[in-house]
Amino acid sequence: MKISRRGFIKLTGAGALGLGLLPVKNVLAGDHSNVTSDGKRWAMVVDSRKCGECNDCIVACHKTHNVPEIDNKEEEIKWLWKEKYEHAFPSQKHDFVDEDLKKRPFMMLCNHCDNPACVRVCPTQATFKRKSDGIVMMDYHRCIGCRYCMAGCPYGARSFNFNDPRPFIEEINKTYPTRTKGVVEKCNFCAERLAKGSLPACVEACPNNALIFGDLNDPDSEVRKVLREHYTIQRKPDLGTRPSVYYIV
Amino acid sequence: MYDKGKIITGIVIFLGLMTFPFWMSLGKAVNPPEAEIAQQLGEECIEDAEYMRENHMKLLNDWRTEVVREGDRIYVASDGEKYEKSLQNTCLKCHAKGENPGNVKLSDDGLESKYKEIDLNSVQPSAEAYDLESSDCFRCHEYAAVEPDCWDCHIVD
């Protein structure tokens, strides 16, 4: 076959370019997850009136999921924690908030938004919204640790592993993995417990039943009942993220 | 040839460096490790040894995509048995040295579930101490010089 050196190089270049564009076919092929959609929409209602002084939910969550306990506020990792009203709902605060509300703890966690900004910005889809149940999941195998999702989240719900977490875990739960340094993590609505028919660890652990969990798509679920019967607010609703966590104030 | 001496010396050194692995281990052949995968009474691996030898990494990769991204946690083996897709909770049940599943401890999450758990054949691994370096996984992988980094996250104890 008569081909000049120049022609050969052109051909090789075109071939390499074609191979390089292979990932594009995945994009064009669209989403092909073959999950039979139960079509659940997991959500949580936090009844802040029932919130006591304990930390049972936080302890349960962090112990179950091997969340490290890092003293340093800058590098800490938290999936579930408490904030005061003025910090949880900064656009709702004013000068004459009643004393009880001022002191009350509000549980903060990932909102598992319906329109999540973090999912929109993740360059590898390491964080993604599961179609089957609406949980905003983390794929720790894929995360490159760019922390774009942390910049995108309007709720400060995500933590980054600045350190190797293992030395900071007092009591390892051997049925659940840890993460490594360099990835972002957050609450996962206890997807692994939900898969076995259990409730999330925090919901179970609360001694006052302040956390109500269920499927928004099921009109008879406990969450739907509670939402029908009480006035509830959400964090930063004007941002259009449509969180799945509601608060009874 | 310009600088003949330098060039030939350079080539010789280069070839010596590049072939170093070959002549360094002359006469020191190492036998592949016997895969003494602990066989438990009454328990079998999810698939047969031939299949697993060839496909265990692909299987694990597929599992991690299916569990994390699609929420599909049930593996139906070729013999119809159902298992939980979990390295930590299924595979390491057996493939861990010093394992004695006869006395299985419940998991350490310290919670009493108010709700009934679906039985998916997922028995929690024993809390006994376990020597990573002489584990089944490590022995073969070290020989093959293929380092999986699963243990950075998945607990081996």
Next chain:
Amino acid sequence: MLEKAFSGSKRYWSWVIFLLVLIGIGFGSYLYQLNKGLAVTGMSRDVSWGLYIGQFTFFVGVAASAVMVVLPYYLHNVKEFGRITVFGEFLAIAAVTMCLLFIIVDLGKPMRLFNVLIYATPHSIMFWDMIVLNGYLLLNILIGWNVLEAERNAVAPPKWVKKLVYVSIPWAVSIHTVTAFLISGLPGRHYWLTSIMAARFLASAFAAGPALLIILSLIVKKFTKFNPGETAIKKLALIVTYATIISIFFVILEFFTAFYSNIPSHMHSLEYLFAGLEGHSNMVPFMWMFAVLAVIAMVLLINPGTRNKENTLLIACIAVFVSMMLEKGLGLIIGGFIPNAFEKVTEYAPTLPELLITLGVWAIGAFILTILYKVAVSVKEEVRA
């Protein structure tokens, strides 16, 4: 032509070795960071991007400034820029390389870098940033090298180079538009949620980039036999002038919207940066330095007497570069995270490893620039000899 980089004066070699030492130190610090994790930096759960990303956003602008020489020359026949388009393109190569390096050193799992390619995600702006940055790098390598080679051989560059040049012009605009889009579409970050973010990027880029180009041209004129040309430098100075004025104007626009509306979420970040918030005022001296230097630069540049004299022009350009570096390279990114989603303040300050790694990346940029400029200057000296 690369062989030209291997022969030079003692001063050239001392400079190159100095840069290699800095690169070595930076690399060592990076290994330390890889080992221990990003805990060795000053970044935190609240301020999750710091100096690395700040420098990245700044140098993206510097990279795009090549277009400020290329556009007038290729589209409007401003002949004076013909001598220095290659310098603009080579500066772009060095700057884009620094951008890519800053991103890599910032990653928590850099070994998974190719996931961005394998799992291509068009709805993520970071994906597009990777594409436009690498594309721009490739464009400038192809264009700069071929134009220089053609000049060496006293022929016109091949026709396809001109086509690439036309592509590089909108592409340059795209690199900082996309980088601006990276931050200007995030619902929770009010400091960044402004329509004029991309315009601000362009304005500060066209001020800082050509300013650096002028500084480099003056260095080339002083230390080599090649003269970039009085008119070229004067025209560049004019571009820097207008861009500086527009940049300052844009900052004023931001202040107006924030403080006339008096909406707390709009004001808080600016308050933190320029006055301090709740007793925290780490950034205040840097932001005022930016403001003062920008005004000094503007005064020196508007006045034709000081603009056309080389020593005052040099001061003005350094002032422009440093002030834009402070505003984009530090203030912009840090300000976006403070106050955090809970209206609390967590301050940020870079640590020593972070600074050494940044220095290492600067040194790599300077090294690439030195090598490429050496080649360009040697070729031009040879041609004119």
